[in-house]
Amino acid sequence: MNLGDKKAVIFDMDGVIIDTEKIWKQAEKEIFSSFGVKVTEEHSKVTQSMTTSQVTQFWHEKFPWRHKSLKEVEQMVVSRVTELIASEECLIKGVKAFIEKLKSKNYKIGLATNSPYVLIPTVLDRFEIAHFFDTVSSAEFEEKGKPDPAIYYTTARKLHVDPKDCLVIEDSYSGILAAKQAGMTVAAxxxxxxQIEFEMADYRIDSFE
Structure with a gap:
């Protein structure tokens, strides 16, 4: 992978820095089931790339519950995910050394995630990597999450770098699409x-090691 004249590297969080697929599935199943939602594997695949508020809305439309607002239920899911991240070993192998190496070469480092903002410090502090990041962004503060490119424009602006000078590392179709639409170079x-299809990406990384 040739970084050429790139000035910044922006990381997605879930699936790139931490392996949280199982964690989100467990938390969503526990919380939504307690409100009478029948969480299926088929529907979970649909919700995988959504923001937490979109996921909550999705399940509520299928299995409307009462007595708790969508916001309260969403907070319950996020709290459970926070607990699981704090106790599970979920850091992706080799990613810490990879970020450290980029930082030592003076690249600006950003984070752009669809996850709620509250989870970002939980992850970065837990694995002692917060000091590597020049800025962090959550789609919680955008009108739309990925695949909308807004979060990538925001992150580039906060890094004071032109989108074309950014390399993004993503693990999902919606994330790759968001970064490409922002005019950035993407490593999948x-x-x-x-089995993952990454035709749209410019590069592919199978392991950070």
């Missing part, structure tokens, strides 16, 4: 999963 991170 497969984490060894050969």
């Amino acid at each position: 991170f497969s984490n060894g999963n050969k």
Whole structure:
């Protein structure tokens, strides 16, 4: 992978820095089931790339519950995810050393995630990587999450870098699409999963090691 004259590297969080697919699934199943939602594997695949508020809305439309607002239920899911991140070993292998190396070469480092903002310090502090990041962004503060490019424009602006000078590391179709629509170069991170389709990406990383 040739970084050429790039000035910044922007990381997605879930699936790139931490492996949280199982964590989100567990938290969503526990919380939504307690409100009578029948959480299926098929529907969970649909919700995978949504923001937490979109996921809550999705399940509420299918299985409307009473007595708790959508915001309260969303907060319950996020709290459970926070607990699980604090206790599970979910840092992606080799990513810490990879970020450290980029930082030592004076690249600006950003984070752009669809996850709620409250989870960002939980992750960065837990794995002692907060000091590597020049800025962090959550789609919680955008009108739309990925695949909308807004979060990537915001992150580039906060880094004071032109979007074309940014390399993004993403692991999902919606994330890759968001970064490409923002005019950025994209490296798709497969984490060894050969079944993921990454045609749109400019590069592919199978492992940070």
